[in-house]
């Protein structure tokens with residue numbers, strides 16, 4: 001009892017004090033009507049880890065990470081982000097947690113009525129009020145260089161290529177210095193060269209911003225170059241959890257069908 | 261059904277006696293499904309209204325976005341409203357002038373046009389046109405934002421989409437649509453003057469002073485109140501349909517389409533209620 005109390009004092013939900021487990025999901029359940037998308041999913045994301053989640057299309061990967069940021073309500077189980085239980089948060093607490101999470105949407109989700117500059121500035125202006133214009137501009141420039149783009153600030157999203165859109169939306173999530181990054185299929189629909197560049201970018205982001213990331217993909221090359229650990233989803237449950245080598249050397253036909 | 265087993269001989273008899281009940285049960289289930297759907301939608305609308313109201317009156321109004329929407333809804337609709345407003349007055353005059361001449365009451369023309377424009381035609385026709393332009397615009401915009409996860413993206417960057425997208429648009433149409441309607445009324449009277457001048461010769465000043473000598477405050481007030489409701493209907497229906505668009509791109513078109521249909525219908529209904537109410541005054 002006394003020991004437990006000490007533990008609580010030592011780690012009061014402050015990530016800088018070295019939380020080991022950044023995201024903890026226990027027996028997560030999610031249904032749409034009578035379709036059970038997630039039956040029983042438990043996983044942990046450790047600090048500074050790149051966790052790749054593999055799974056067929058429609059296996060509920062996007063649903064899983066949307067539950068993490070509470071874009072979707074789940075039906076059972078629990079999700080703890082930075083040791084806070086996501087089902088017992090009020091609006092303000094939820095927004096505070098969300099500011100620490102960067103979410104790269106599968107579709108990019110750039111605001112198409114805004115220019116690239118306005119897109120990038122949007123989260124910063126909302127989250128950190130009271131920044132000077134100079135500070136905002138510097139931040140935009142810095143983040144843009146980090147994703148390897150320039151001369152796009154005054155373009156509209158519709159004028160960008162798919163790969164550029166991915167980079168801009170990655171840049172947008174990086175604007176507020178998230179501690180956790182959730183990537184929903186960052187390389188899908190891109191050519192192999194651009195995919196490889198985006199994978200490199202994910203690693204760079206992790207090194208530079210010290211983020212812990214969940215990377216959802218069915219692109220095995222991206223998984224190979226970014227993963228510290230892999231979790232495979234099948235039929236709403238976790239099928240296999242382990243290091244890359246364990247997957248590469250597996251004899252299971254389902255695993256093999258991914259790692260050809 | 262030829263070689264019946266003993267059991268089968270019994271079952272059909274049971275079925276015969278049960279059949280009406282089964283049919284009734286099936287029909288009831290079908291009806292409850294419809295009812296269920298209706299109630300779910302009603303609950304959804306109700307919740308949306310509550311959310312919008314709560315977010316309208318809680319702190320942190322998105323003033324910049326509100327101004328932007330006022331510009332988009334008001335200013336960008338001006339050309340369309342200018343044309344339709346003028347034509348409305350023109351046509352009304354050309355159509356009714358011969359009749360009034362027959363009755364020897366052509367001097368009443370400006371007053372008649374002004375009253376009918378201000379009381380009824382201006383608000384309703386302008387609102388219907390706005391439902392087509394603004395309602396579908398809001399429905400399609402929010403719908404595509406929903407489908408392409410932009411609303412989700414907003415939410416994860418700690419922005420309340422109801423406050424930022426919905427409240428601003430509804431308030432902007434509540435403010436701008438009455439303004440557009442008054443503007444259309446004015447241009448309608450101009451159009452009417454032009455129409456009267458095709459075959460006759462009236463000075464603009466005389467025409468306007470004749471027109472407004474017949475218009476009283478009691479003509480204006482209900483019309484303006486009604487216009488505010490039209491604005492609310494257009495903004496709310498557009499936002500509701502867009503915000504609740506399904507998944508997939510075809511739901512964007514559906515959202516825009518049903519926004520126009522539903523808001524046009526509601527405008528007519530609100531107008532009917534408003535007319536009844538003013539009649540009682």
Ligand SMILES: Nc1ncnc2c1ncn2[C@@H]1O[C@H](COP(=O)(O)OP(=O)(O)OP(=O)(O)O)[C@@H](O)[C@H]1O
Nearest residue numbers: 032037055056057058059060061062063064106185
């Ligand atoms: N909002 C929703 N309403 C109803 N059903 C949904 C919703 N979101 C997802 N689903 C269903 O949940 C299942 C999983 O969807 P999800 O988007 O998570 O798949 P995914 O693993 O991300 O696939 P992909 O690799 O194609 O992106 C699908 O069958 C989908 O139809």
Ligand SMILES: [Mg+2]
Nearest residue numbers: 061062106184
């Ligand atoms: Mg997905």
